[in-house]
Amino acid sequence: MPIRYTLRQLEYLVAVGEAGSIVAAAQQVNVSPPSISAGVSHLEEELGIQLFVRHHAQGLTPTLAGRKLLDHAQMVLRQAAVLRDLAGELSGSIRGPLAIGGLSTFAQVVLPGLRRSFVDIHPEVRISQIEADQPELFSLLRQAKIDVALTYDLDLPSDLKFFPMLELPPLVAISEDHPLGHLAEVSVQELAPHPMVLLDLPLSADYFLSFYAKEDLRPNIAERTRDMAVMRSLVANGFGYSIVNIRPLNDLAPDGRPLRFIRLTGNPRPMRMGMLMSTAVERSQLHKTFLNSADSWIKEHSARLSGAPGAV
Template structure:
């Protein structure tokens, strides 16, 4: 096959307008170029496509009418090929650098990542797990594209899309006096030993809860590892404050933990998606945001009991 799509395009333009001159105006190609292309096409196909009428333009021959329809169909198919190629080019693919807060990652990250890559097989996810201060720094250095985190100490250069509110509650071991209670108060907790999550910004949040009620907590231990805190609490070293509610109530050593609600109007943590405001939204990033919004809500949170 030695004819080209350009020749077919010029042939169809001439057939639709009935004139080389009008075809030239429509497709912005010179008249000689159109005439030459049609002549070459006639030679290649060994058929006369047009009858030339002096000063009256062109009319398709019977063979020309048949080939005119076929040429239009071929051009439509070629257009479909370009559209398919364009769609493939815009397909969700590539690697997403995903940040996640230390306290959220064990529960949310596995299911969220697996469901996203299952929905978009040509996408991959590289996780970075850290505390809030470092996550925000990683966003600003473009080391992560997006972070699953809380609304803690966010500035104007970070865009935060809230997904779900998580109320604060106390966590105690199965032999703790509060384990038999369904509810408690910050005033009651303030006198008890606290195994404190001492991470940047998280510490400020928990301390502010006591401060707003004019209380000072009895911090017995300051730790930065959530799993160690859970195990110490399960072994009776004290209570801790958390917003997450894992579906498992068992610490890593197999001992049981109990959640206790806290009375009063205390600011919840808002779990959401943080991105750098100046970062251009790629198709990959847009797809992840949409996917996360479809999975995380007040009714369902991966790895957690829903609020």
């Protein structure tokens, strides 16, 4: 009697193996926990082996047989993706799943609109997204948990290929009543004595601090946060200025207080926004189409993403 299972059930198996629990796997593949549990149980029943050891309140651990099946399941899913991409190319249609990672500092500003413009043209593409910092994006790409990452060209490793799309010079976020808030542009020499709210993310913090090191200065770091929204509210409430490379959709902090964004002088190195992919993964027609679409969308919105409202 033939063994019957679906690619979806294999996807559930891999998700549980990676996440270590039914609930976390359900969040990863965006289905209900009972569906994940039923899919894994069906596989165990069809294959006649136990794939996971269930630990009460501590998740699931793959058995020896389960680990071997996980490797083969991942291989089958990769081959199925190749077959799907080939079918799409032969039929001239763009379809299938696409997992996108976004740098957490600007994912909320860029990814939703970019996704909307793409799926409106290609409705058969199922996009999922995840927000992470730069090292986490590198790891997700290497593990093939995401297909592409929208990020900056910041300390990029050689095994990942970057497709630049937009240059973003640094801007100073400052409150309207700050002593320097009336200026159209400001230098690090002028900023250094004033309290700073540092956006303290891996690699990004070193980039911002390099502006001061270049001038043999030390900033007066009064606050640190990893959250862009928290940073904006701290700045708007007078706890210090900050430096960013992308401005929000409006000049208000999350609590409604106004902000200003002014130019940083001295020719500081800009960031380049673009898409990052693993060099080990062959680009499918879906990937190529998405890269082209993203490039067009970002360039169309370049003035909004890189501008400094209220500075001139």
